[in-house]
Amino acid sequence: MKLYSGPLSLFSAKARIALAEKGLEHELIQVGWSREDRYLPHHPEVVRLNPKRQVPLLVDGDVVVYDSTLIAEYLEEKYPQPPLFPASIKERARCRRQEAAVDEIWFPHIWDLIETVFYPTDDPHVAERAAAAQAELARLYEELDRDLAGRDFYCDRFSVADIAMAVMIFAASTLGAAPPEAATNVARWSDAVRSRPSVAEVSADLAAAAAAA
Ligand SMILES: N[C@@H](CCC(=O)N[C@@H](CS)C(=O)NCC(=O)O)C(=O)O
Numbered sequence: 001m002k003l004y005s006g007p008l009s010l011f012s013a014k015a016r017i018a019l020a021e022k023g024l025e026h027e028l029i030q031v032g033w034s035r036e037d038r039y040l041p042h043h044p045e046v047v048r049l050n051p052k053r054q055v056p057l058l059v060d061g062d063v064v065v066y067d068s069t070l071i072a073e074y075l076e077e078k079y080p081q082p083p084l085f086p087a088s089i090k091e092r093a094r095c096r097r098q099e100a101a102v103d104e105i106w107f108p109h110i111w112d113l114i115e116t117v118f119y120p121t122d123d124p125h126v127a128e129r130a131a132a133a134q135a136e137l138a139r140l141y142e143e144l145d146r147d148l149a150g151r152d153f154y155c156d157r158f159s160v161a162d163i164a165m166a167v168m169i170f171a172a173s174t175l176g177a178a179p180p181e182a183a184t185n186v187a188r189w190s191d192a193v194r195s196r197p198s199v200a201e202v203s204a205d206l207a208a209a210a211a212a213a
Pocket of ligand 1: 006008012067069
């Protein structure tokens with residue numbers, strides 16, 4: 001199995017953690033990235049296999065899967081143990097809803113912070129965008145803290161929702177938007193999730209790539 005990944009790609013980090021949690025041997029291929037050119041030129045295999053020209057991209061024999069959410073779904077179906085989705089339909093729906101929320105509601109705010117730190121811009125509103133992102137993330141942390149009350153994980157077991165949240169909250173924390181101290185449920189959850197070897201290893205790789213960028 002091969003995973004095409006980006007050294008600073010948060011979506012690739014999700015796929016890497018899922019593979020590690022399932023103990024799946026794979027070749028990790030880190031595509032090129034720079035502040036100036038971002039992902040250009042795209043890796044030739046990514047161009048050939050993914051019309052979106054994005055990582056993560058998984059190749060498992062003759063199966064090609066792109067998009068971190070679809071990769072997690074594929075891995076779960078092909079390699080069900082250990083599971084990364086809850087058992088009940090109700091909890092699976094909660095898990096999928098939260099993973100989507102992290103990718104589609106949290107990430108745009110995190111992207112605003114990434115742009116201010118990593119990519120030079122002449123947008124005169126960059127500081128305002130960063131401040132608005134910080135405010136929105138503060139609101140999302142409050143909501144998440146309520147959702148995690150009385151729960152070890154977001155759903156009834158460690159799941160793709162926790163993976164998506166771990167990656168985005170790790171990134172937000174390194175970009176000046178760490179969870180507030182009052183969010184004690186988030187802190188308890190974060191300690192548990194970040195101590196997992198899969199999350200610890202991938203977070204360390206992201207931190208090293210960010211330091212070198
Ligand atoms: N929805 C996709 C998003 C993937 C994505 O945005 N990948 C970025 C890196 S984080 C990428 O490959 N960008 C290449 C480019 O924009 O040229 C997923 O969940 O995998």
